[in-house]
Amino acid sequence: MASAREATTRSYLQGFDVATGVAVKQPTIMALGKQPPLRLNDEWTPMGLSGSGKVEADVVFAGYGITAKEYGYDDYAGIDAKGKIVLVFRYEPPPKNEKSPFQTPPSYSNHATLRAKANNASDHGAVGIILIDFNHSGDEQKELLSTSNSLWRSGNRPIAAQVKRGVIEKWLDAQGISLKPLKEKLTGRKSRRRNTCQRPA
Secondary structure, eight states: OOOHHHHHHSOOOOOOOOOOOOOOOSSOOOOOTTSOOOOBTTTEEEOTTOOOSOOOOOEEEOTTOOEEGGGTEETTTTOOOTTSEEEEESSOOOOOSTTOSOOOTTOOOGGGSHHHHHHHHHHTTOSEEEEEOSTTTTOHHHHSOOTGGGOOOOSSOOEEEEEOHHHHHHHHHTTTOOHHHHHHHHHHOOSOOOOOOEEOO
């Protein structure tokens, strides 16, 4: 413990860095498979919490990207996300009972936060994350988050982006995959499932 005299001559204030903004440097490009690059800020946007770099990997569907072991819920159960890009829904599934860790909109649990999804993706070895919003169908002006609204700086951050629902659906439809029944299965179950949707990036 410092003496009164020491306290008058020594500062106990500690400096630390705070992220107050983020800039998207050019060229910033995203493409799905062999398709032409998507239009920045129109069809997709990088997320503020994203790391910097280049990623090219297979894409695997990981539900809401949530692991809630205390409830027996794990979107990563049965899939291998290591070295892959995970495709996840925004928000969280509806609560099934009073013991559920999830909440009813417009309230959401910590599991629904972008930070939690990014952390969980990294914990499962994913190198990237693509977020899609199924709650803003037909409301495209509000669908993409601004980079500043998804800002977060901490730890090992995967490359992260949000892509419009219509863009992802069109890409998957061409491969015979529909997201709607996958989402219906997620909202209809509360326990572990096996996800089988996997496609090259």
